[in-house]
Amino acid sequence: MIACPIYFWTKLTPTAIAIETKNTRITYADLHQRIEATKPESRLVCEDSFQTIIQLIAAFRAGYCVQLLDPQSRHSVPEIPAHWHAKPTLPNTWGITAPSTVIYTSGSSATPKGVVHSLEQHIWAALGANKANCFQDTDAWLLNLPLHHVSGLGIVFRCLVRGARLVMPETARDFLADVHRVTHVSVVRPQLQRMIEQGGNYTHLKYVLLGGSSCPDTVIDRARTCGIPVSVSYGLTEMGGQVATSVGDAMTGTVLPYRTVYTENEQIYVSGRCRCLGYWTDAGIVLQTHAKGGLATRDLGRFKANQLSVIGRMDALFISGGENIQPEAIESVLLSHPDIRACCVAPKPCEQYGHRPVAFIDPMVPHIGTWATQHLHPYQRPVEYRAWPSNCSPAKPDRARLANRLLNGIPPTSY
Numbered sequence: 001m002i003a004c005p006i007y008f009w010t011k012l013t014p015t016a017i018a019i020e021t022k023n024t025r026i027t028y029a030d031l032h033q034r035i036e037a038t039k040p041e042s043r044l045v046c047e048d049s050f051q052t053i054i055q056l057i058a059a060f061r062a063g064y065c066v067q068l069l070d071p072q073s074r075h076s077v078p079e080i081p082a083h084w085h086a087k088p089t090l091p092n093t094w095g096i097t098a099p100s101t102v103i104y105t106s107g108s109s110a111t112p113k114g115v116v117h118s119l120e121q122h123i124w125a126a127l128g129a130n131k132a133n134c135f136q137d138t139d140a141w142l143l144n145l146p147l148h149h150v151s152g153l154g155i156v157f158r159c160l161v162r163g164a165r166l167v168m169p170e171t172a173r174d175f176l177a178d179v180h181r182v183t184h185v186s187v188v189r190p191q192l193q194r195m196i197e198q199g200g201n202y203t204h205l206k207y208v209l210l211g212g213s214s215c216p217d218t219v220i221d222r223a224r225t226c227g228i229p230v231s232v233s234y235g236l237t238e239m240g241g242q243v244a245t246s247v248g249d250a251m252t253g254t255v256l257p258y259r260t261v262y263t264e265n266e267q268i269y270v271s272g273r274c275r276c277l278g279y280w281t282d283a284g285i286v287l288q289t290h291a292k293g294g295l296a297t298r299d300l301g302r303f304k305a306n307q308l309s310v311i312g313r314m315d316a317l318f319i320s321g322g323e324n325i326q327p328e329a330i331e332s333v334l335l336s337h338p339d340i341r342a343c344c345v346a347p348k349p350c351e352q353y354g355h356r357p358v359a360f361i362d363p364m365v366p367h368i369g370t371w372a373t374q375h376l377h378p379y380q381r382p383v384e385y386r387a388w389p390s391n392c393s394p395a396k397p398d399r400a401r402l403a404n405r406l407l408n409g410i411p412p413t414s415y
Helices: 005-012 028-036 049-061 119-132 150-162 189-198 217-225 327-335 368-375 399-407
Strands: 017-020 025-027 043-045 066-069 099-104 114-118 140-142 165-167 184-187 207-210 230-236 241-245 253-255 259-264 267-272 278-281 284-286 295-304 307-313 318-320 323-325 342-350 354-362 384-387
Touching: 005 028, 005 150, 017 028, 025 028, 028 049, 043 049, 049 066, 049 150, 099 119, 099 150, 114 119, 119 150, 119 241, 140 150, 150 165, 150 230, 150 241, 184 189, 189 207, 189 217, 217 230, 217 327, 230 253, 230 295, 241 259, 241 307, 253 259, 259 295, 307 327, 318 342, 318 354, 327 342, 327 354, 327 368, 342 399
Parallel strands: 017 165, 043 066, 066 099, 140 165, 140 184, 184 207, 207 230, 354 384
Antiparallel strands: 017 025, 099 114, 114 278, 230 241, 241 253, 253 307, 259 267, 267 295, 278 284, 295 307, 318 323, 342 354
8 A cells, every 4th residue: 555646745845737738737736625625436437537546646646547538439338246345444545456446448459348357467567667867856648548548558657656747739630839838748650750850849849659550660760850759669558658669769568667578489478577467357466477487479570688579460460372471560551651641461362372452541642553563562562542441540450340341342442
């Protein structure tokens, strides 16, 4: 059991700014009072980030295990067992070893799973990330990612354990309007590309953490040339967020403190103090580990001298004419085209070759086939290019859904 961080900072630095919104700045002392006046709940629909944070801390103080729910899927998951809620014996404290959060994976390659963490694991994740991200108590991080994802929740924990300032975006649609208000910001590739295209002075930024789907080296190089201090990050829900992050101009990731990484047959395995308790199942909390103690990520990569290079997903690989096709390798080349903002490659059934690659791109550019011929091996070249589906997020494409459309022969005009 530990003191609630908000209560701790209220006693140590009560006038320090905890949360900055569009219209007001809320000190740690003010935030503590709001939390004390809030009735705790164990099932939070993450619509209003500010209110969600207050409710979340109140629930932790009450000893609740909190389900963080996407507003779009609030009714699709059952409530957690009542016996998971064990109230702490002292006020303004956190019980840190019991189940405390249930975060649902994105389900990009499978059915979403409820990942269970203790507060201790979230805290270790934040401590290691803060050290790697050079995050100090005088800094500020923009909360431009959803709280029902570990990427957004991780930002909150980093600020709380450091006693730093958490900045709420003024607008949900245009994070560029808020970048000037912070020292640290987390982005996915489309957001980074918007920062590049807008240009401007980014010298106030200490850290731009790039996560999500893979990003071509050419885009990262352009960002750094524009003065954007971008660091490439690899992480996953089961580890509370960041696992490895690049340092300086590197493209590979240095493993963060309190994390352990190894590979076997190129599959990445992870462990450490921030690894989750397990997955919520009908049989309870279950976690299956490798013989060496690591959790299988089903991500492919190479690990040497504490440097991790991610290749792609095991789930994404398919065979075409006897050749192993890693879609991420094709996507990286196509995304290096100066006019393509988004790309996802999926397998299309073929009687002769088994499967052939099809590329979904945005925007559709002329002579893309010529570009592919110049930059890809013959077996990697897509046999078809389709316009980007209107119902597919460019930040994290649903490859399985696109592959299913190809399998069922759905024409491009149906998108």
